Amino acid sequence: MLKRTMIVILSILLGVLLLTGAGAAFLHTPAFGRLPRGERQQRIERSPNYRDGEFRNCQPTTLMTSGQGRVRAMLGFLFRKKPERLRPETPIQVVKSDLRSLDPSQELLVWFGHSSYLIQTGGKRLLVDPVFCRAAPLPLLNRPFAGTDVYTPDDMPDIDYLVITHDHWDHLDYRTVLRLKARIGRVICPLGVGEHFEYWGFDPQRIVELDWDEEALLEEEFSIRCLPARHFSGRGLRANRTLWASFLVESPVQRFFIGGDGGYGDHFARIGRCFPGIELAILENGQYNADWRYIHTLPGQLGRAAEELGAKCVLTVHHSKYALARHAWDEPLRNARRVAEEESLCVLMPQIGQILPIEPRQTETTIKSL
Known part of the structure; x- marks a missing residue:
């Protein structure tokens, strides 16, 4: 009996070790x-936005207000x-x-x-x-909605600037950036995110890595500023070792705000x-x-964010492809x-893949169907 018990215990321990490994x-x-x-970590530690081993938001910010924590909340989403x-x-x-086949001189968004x-x-x-x-570590997680996965990296034209707002899986896809690697001029990313790209074989000279309130002049009259x-x-398993950001793009023609992910x-x-x-302004919704x-950003905060930015027009993103909330x-x-x-705001609502002209100084309210 003792021998059998020991075999069971050893089998369990072996299973735990194998799973851990x-x-x-x-x-x-x-x-x-x-x-x-x-050197990158040394630069991070000099950042005013990095304290006690992690980056911090400008305002005190509780990630999970339910008190569940990230792992428990994720398990609840998956199995409820x-x-x-x-x-x-x-x-x-x-x-x-x-x-x-797009004419690069055209002002447009897809x-x-x-x-x-x-x-x-x-x-x-x-x-x-x-x-x-x-969009996730495992293929069964974050499955795209039917019909939304028609574009591949091979469909993309040559890219002057790859802009990454933060390193979450639904914003930074390893396979995508590797397949685009030879056709990307430079990578623009928040402080710390460049480590991923160097690890994946990107030339460090092609990586422009910015802290909040830093600006890079990319070409004459063409710049990008990293913002909170x-x-x-x-x-x-370790959070907040790299920075997340929004960006302001200044082209010779117009000014764009790339909001990335984030709350009001x-x-x-x-x-x-x-x-x-x-x-x-391209805002999360x-x-x-x-x-x-x-x-x-909660639904009732979208219009307020756009108004405070003073944006003439808004495109909302972070929807219509994955179910990451309930x-x-x-x-x-x-x-x-x-x-x-209700708020008389110019809102662009293109279909996925639609070529949308974005000429400067659009002021009318525009609604198109997905």
């Missing part, structure tokens, strides 16, 4: 990237009964445009669902947070005061929940229509 090996696969080190209409019942209708989009302005192409392969967002970061905060008003004349209300899949689209109608 497999988990550790999985977390060290290339897709997880690499935490900052060396799914609410109705979390995903569309039929494939989403998209437009498959020939992006390689949204690919969620937070991935292509901007052409001032004769340059910017690709923001492209996710065309996998109210969010968090991390691809593995007083940074919107500060940005609007410091940088008046924003032609287009989706995957929100009261349990994480400080790190994602609201109905099309609720963000209804939110955008409501803001346009």
Whole structure:
């Protein structure tokens, strides 16, 4: 009996060790990237936004207001009964445009669902947070809605600037950036995120890594400024070792605000005061929940954020491709229509893949159907 008990205990211990080893090996696969080190870490430690071993938001920010913590909240999302209409019942209708034939002198934008989009302005192409392969560590997580995965890295034209707002999996896709690597001029990213790109074989000379309130002159009359967002970061078990950000793009033609992910905060008003004349603000609208209300923008805050930025027009993103929260899949689209109608705000609502002209000084309210 004792021998049998010992065999059972040893078998359990062996199983735990094997699982632990497999988990550790999985977390060290290339897709997880690499935490900052060396000179980059020294630069991070000199940042006024880095304290006690991690980056901090400008305002005190509790990530999970439910008190559950990140892991428990994720497990609850995965295994609780799914609410109705979390995903569309039929494939989403998209437009498959020939992006390689685009005239680079045209001012335009193409949204690919969620937070991935292509901007052409001032004769340059910017690709923001492209996710065309996998938005999670495991293929069964964050499955795209039917019909939304028609674009691949091979469909993209040559890119002058790859802009990454933060290193979460639904914004930084290892397979996508590797397949685009040879056709990317430079990578623009927040402080610390460049470590992933160096680890993945990108030339450090092609990486422009910025702290909040730092600016890079990319070309004559073409610059990008890194600005705050109210969010968090991390691809593995350790959070906030890299920075998250929004960006202000100054082209010779117009001024864009790239909001990235994040909750409402007083940074919107500060940005609007410091940088008046924003032609287009691209703002998060989706995957929100009261349990994480400080790190994602709630529906009632969208119009206020746009007003405080002083944006002439708004495009909302972070919706229509993945179910990362528990609201109905099309609720963000209804939110955008409501803001346009009730607050008289110019809101662009293109179909996924539609080529959308973005000429300067659009002022009329524009609503298009997904």
